[in-house]
Amino acid sequence: MRVLFVTAEAYPLAKTGGLADVSRALPIALARRGVDVRLLLPGYPRAYTRLEQPRIVAKLDPMLGIADATLVSGKFPGTELPVWLVDSPTLFRRGGGLYQDENGRDWPDNALRFAFLAHVGAKLAMGEIRIGWKPDIVHANDWHAGLLPLLLAQEKGPKPSSVFTTHNMAFQGNFPSSILSSIGIPESYFASGGIEFYRQVSFLKAGLSYADRVTTVSPTYAREILTPEFGCGMEGVLRSRADDFSGILNGIDDVLWDPATDSHLPQTYRASDISGKRVCKTALQREHGLMANPDAPLIGYVSRLTHQKMADTILTALPWIVEQQAQLVLVGEGDPVLEEAFTEARARYGGSVAVHVGYDEPLAHRLQAGCDILLAPARFEPCGLTQLYALRYGTLPIVRRTGGLADTVVDSTAESIANRAATGFVFEDVGTEGLIAATARALAFYREPLTWRRLQLHAMAQDFSWDASAAKYAFLYSKVSGVPHVEEAPVETASQEAVIQAAS
Ligand code: ADP
Ligand code: GLC
Numbered sequence: 001m002r003v004l005f006v007t008a009e010a011y012p013l014a015k016t017g018g019l020a021d022v023s024r025a026l027p028i029a030l031a032r033r034g035v036d037v038r039l040l041l042p043g044y045p046r047a048y049t050r051l052e053q054p055r056i057v058a059k060l061d062p063m064l065g066i067a068d069a070t071l072v073s074g075k076f077p078g079t080e081l082p083v084w085l086v087d088s089p090t091l092f093r094r095g096g097g098l099y100q101d102e103n104g105r106d107w108p109d110n111a112l113r114f115a116f117l118a119h120v121g122a123k124l125a126m127g128e129i130r131i132g133w134k135p136d137i138v139h140a141n142d143w144h145a146g147l148l149p150l151l152l153a154q155e156k157g158p159k160p161s162s163v164f165t166t167h168n169m170a171f172q173g174n175f176p177s178s179i180l181s182s183i184g185i186p187e188s189y190f191a192s193g194g195i196e197f198y199r200q201v202s203f204l205k206a207g208l209s210y211a212d213r214v215t216t217v218s219p220t221y222a223r224e225i226l227t228p229e230f231g232c233g234m235e236g237v238l239r240s241r242a243d244d245f246s247g248i249l250n251g252i253d254d255v256l257w258d259p260a261t262d263s264h265l266p267q268t269y270r271a272s273d274i275s276g277k278r279v280c281k282t283a284l285q286r287e288h289g290l291m292a293n294p295d296a297p298l299i300g301y302v303s304r305l306t307h308q309k310m311a312d313t314i315l316t317a318l319p320w321i322v323e324q325q326a327q328l329v330l331v332g333e334g335d336p337v338l339e340e341a342f343t344e345a346r347a348r349y350g351g352s353v354a355v356h357v358g359y360d361e362p363l364a365h366r367l368q369a370g371c372d373i374l375l376a377p378a379r380f381e382p383c384g385l386t387q388l389y390a391l392r393y394g395t396l397p398i399v400r401r402t403g404g405l406a407d408t409v410v411d412s413t414a415e416s417i418a419n420r421a422a423t424g425f426v427f428e429d430v431g432t433e434g435l436i437a438a439t440a441r442a443l444a445f446y447r448e449p450l451t452w453r454r455l456q457l458h459a460m461a462q463d464f465s466w467d468a469s470a471a472k473y474a475f476l477y478s479k480v481s482g483v484p485h486v487e488e489a490p491v492e493t494a495s496q497e498a499v500i501q502a503a504s
Helices: 018-033 045-050 110-125 147-154 177-183 203-210 219-222 235-240 275-287 311-323 336-348 361-370 386-394 403-409 416-417 430-446 451-461 467-481 496-503
Strands: 002-006 036-042 052-059 068-077 084-089 139-143 161-166 174-176 200-204 213-216 245-247 298-305 327-334 353-357 373-376 397-398 425-426
Touching: 002 110, 018 036, 018 139, 018 386, 018 467, 036 110, 052 084, 052 139, 084 110, 084 177, 084 200, 110 139, 110 147, 110 177, 110 203, 139 336, 139 467, 147 200, 147 203, 161 203, 161 467, 174 177, 174 203, 177 200, 200 203, 200 235, 203 235, 213 467, 219 245, 219 403, 219 425, 275 298, 275 361, 298 386, 298 467, 311 327, 311 336, 311 430, 327 336, 327 361, 336 353, 336 403, 361 386, 373 386, 373 430, 386 397, 386 403, 397 403, 397 430, 397 451, 425 430, 430 451
Parallel strands: 002 036, 002 139, 036 084, 139 161, 161 213, 213 245, 298 327, 298 373, 327 353, 373 397, 397 425
Antiparallel strands: 052 068, 068 084, 174 200
């Protein structure tokens, strides 16, 4: 089974969020199961320098007005996984971020940049770039690769099957219709049954509409996005694909995120002896100028600072948190207004609140290890990975019951604790009260060390490795392409019943 995995991010080549973690760990887990999986992503400067054994394998024919592109092959850092980077100085070799410039403005040519990625993916998939390999399946991720299933659908004759995964329905890649001629898609597709979305061109809609199978990253989010509340306007498109649509829960890279071996930690630890976690806590307090009090509950938050992640709610809850004699350490970047507000809060609550505005991968590890509690609330959450890392690090997560958060964290009640099922704290309301009430419950349990230790053990015993979910993807690939794969793990499609309920 040969799979071309197309993505805009893959850690450590390029990362802004969970897509990068998944685009690393899932292909590695698939390769472990005998799938011949290869990655295709844009040749951002950092990706280029981190790629192992890079070599130019093809000069790409001019396309969409881009004449400087080459295909560079290499190995995914630290693995044998083959990667191709689309290297184009015009499109990808620039400073700033993956999608935005230094000032946080979207690159004006994003439509062209990712349309080009999709066209290269289609040419690779159709064997039109001579590299001696052709996939049975193309797995396109998020709007950045959304045009790829459409390009394959256009092809006559034998072609690979396509799977499209939406990691977040809020990111749609919508552009003015005037770009249509520049992205190599015929006018005829600009229709409500095609890629037109409220008079714009939508890359996400292209992926959802034209892929042979569509997936998202948790079963609960799969049900939610069939409804107007979560579907971001695409619920109708998804409902029309209900028989080909399923939710497969993300896993985590349990080698990179393992407190027993994590090289970012001042001291490692494991479930049988978590004494090292106290060392991590003291070090984190010291590093961020927090009062060195081993008994003060230390709450962490590592996230994009956005409305989705309820960063605004955390800000409102902050005075209450400080009143409880708890400490908060925050690592994040995003909305400039929130960045500034948190920076001000640090000045006001120095000693109790630490704020690091920016992106810092090693710090994310130290935070997960050093904190007692992780705040991972969200207004919606396709899957969420930070709560899964927290569980593995014995840091009890506080989450809202939505999407993948609902699928992965079990609220602590007398019953769930007795059943050894409890792993964190779950609340329903989007308002500040819900978050505060859940945090108050967490803090009360924190003051009962024996119960807290039991909860930590339950959390650390959870298995969210990729094994089970990678098997589901392999089964899905096999089903959609007809190429046999030895392992079998059934994937439930969104049932007609769920669709009917969602529609009513
Ligand atoms: P999303 O992809 O929606 O942002 P996830 O929970 O799926 O949310 O994944 C977020 C990933 O990004 C995690 O690996 C998390 O540790 C990381 N992350 C988020 N913000 C930061 C930051 N400021 N510094 C370091 N890592 C971060
Ligand atoms: C998106 C989602 C997040 C998910 C990640 C990886 O960024 O917001 O919930 O965990 O993709 O699938």
